[in-house]
Amino acid sequence: MKQEPHLERRSKGKGPKHGPAGGHSKANGETRHPQGLPEMSPLLTDKSLLRKMARKGFDNGAVTPDYTLDKDTVIGLLNESLATEIVCTLRYKRHYYVANGIKGRYVAAEFKQHAIEELAHADLIAERIMQLGGTPDFNPVGLADRSHAEYFTGTDLHDMIRENLVAERIAIESYRAFIQFLGDKDPTTRSMLESILSMEEEHADDLTDLMKD
Numbered sequence: 001m002k003q004e005p006h007l008e009r010r011s012k013g014k015g016p017k018h019g020p021a022g023g024h025s026k027a028n029g030e031t032r033h034p035q036g037l038p039e040m041s042p043l044l045t046d047k048s049l050l051r052k053m054a055r056k057g058f059d060n061g062a063v064t065p066d067y068t069l070d071k072d073t074v075i076g077l078l079n080e081s082l083a084t085e086i087v088c089t090l091r092y093k094r095h096y097y098v099a100n101g102i103k104g105r106y107v108a109a110e111f112k113q114h115a116i117e118e119l120a121h122a123d124l125i126a127e128r129i130m131q132l133g134g135t136p137d138f139n140p141v142g143l144a145d146r147s148h149a150e151y152f153t154g155t156d157l158h159d160m161i162r163e164n165l166v167a168e169r170i171a172i173e174s175y176r177a178f179i180q181f182l183g184d185k186d187p188t189t190r191s192m193l194e195s196i197l198s199m200e201e202e203h204a205d206d207l208t209d210l211m212k213d
């Protein structure tokens with residue numbers, strides 16, 4: 001029943017002129033979608049242009065000519081995130097071995113799990129750097145300087161939990177800023193960072209709970 005007004009408008013001869021994807025052209029967009037839709041890229045309506053663009057600079061692999069961000073800047077930022085994930089992996093690994101006592105064993109298991117997940121993030125980021133035509137920087141020289149988060153050498157269980165929480169909060173802030181910088185110009189990197197960000201938020205949540213215990 002709700003479709004009736006929609007059909008009525010079509011019958012007045014203001015329907016789509018066989019445009020793609022249901023005719024979301026500017027001419028009829030207002031009729032069918034009063035709230036308005038963003039204009040379509042010509043790449044969605046012109047197959048020959050799409051094919052031509054894909055052939056242009058194909059040496060760049062996954063990076064097509066419509067990639068409008070400065071690739072080196074994105075790769076540089078990804079390498080900083082990679083360093084952060086490696087430092088976080090190392091810190092959690094150390095804390096896993098150092099944590100002791102009855103509560104320590106329980107906390108250590110959490111640290112171990114986080115270490116595994118931070119390493120998985122590092123792999124995702126390194127893979128994306130390769131797709132963008134860069135080289136992931138695994139050089140241990142300068143690793144701590146490239147990382148946003150710090151390595152912490154304390155041995156007190158409470159201090160370790162707190163410093164890991166601080167590191168997670170640093171990672172969360174840096175990923176949010178990175179995601180904002182990308183906007184809609186690199187959806188692949190963006191969705192990868194969003195998935196990593198959601199896990200960093202879970203880590204921070206886990207640590208906040210451990211602080212209370």
Ligand SMILES: [Fe+2]
Pocket residue numbers: 085088117118121171196200
């Ligand atoms: Fe991570």
Ligand SMILES: [Fe+2]
Pocket residue numbers: 088114118168171199200203
């Ligand atoms: Fe994390």
